[in-house]
Amino acid sequence: AVNRQAVSVEAVTELDVLSFNVDRLRRFVRSEPEVGWALAQLVGSVATEVIDMMSSTVFGSVRRRLSRHLLDLAIQQSGELVVVQDQQEMADAIGSVREVVGRTLRELRDRGLVARTELGLRIDDPNGLYIVSTLG
Numbered sequence: 001a002v003n004r005q006a007v008s009v010e011a012v013t014e015l016d017v018l019s020f021n022v023d024r025l026r027r028f029v030r031s032e033p034e035v036g037w038a039l040a041q042l043v044g045s046v047a048t049e050v051i052d053m054m055s056s057t058v059f060g061s062v063r064r065r066l067s068r069h070l071l072d073l074a075i076q077q078s079g080e081l082v083v084v085q086d087q088q089e090m091a092d093a094i095g096s097v098r099e100v101v102g103r104t105l106r107e108l109r110d111r112g113l114v115a116r117t118e119l120g121l122r123i124d125d126p127n128g129l130y131i132v133s134t135l136g
Contacts, residue, residue: 012093013073060136065094066104067133070114074123084120108132 029036053068060068069090074081085093091101105121108114113125113132123129 062094062096062100062104063107064133064136065096066090066101067108067113067129069094070121070123071126071129071133074126077119080117080119081123081126082117082120083123 029039070083073083073085075084076082077084087098087101087105090096091098094101105114108129109116111128113123113129115122115124
């Protein structure tokens, strides 16, 4: 028996939602094993990505969590990568406090990774920020 429960989510960025009939998908996968295999690979890679993200969120330093958060929220605006969110919202999102986020942003700015602009927080070195988000 399948336990079905209603869930709700809130997106903080734009996203595409894929919805499908589970029973119909099961029948299709049984008749087309290569589709089942491809789906299993996709689910495995998504699960790995979620575990990595949760690990850095739960066990990572504020610097790592903030760097990842900035990369996740960055949007293209006027030819620049920008995050439009205030320090309190950043702190709330990563489980920290505004003062610590402010100090960490100054550190990232001093390293040439981000800069404050009239548009918001500009990401000057996304590769460097990615390294910080993965290695600390």
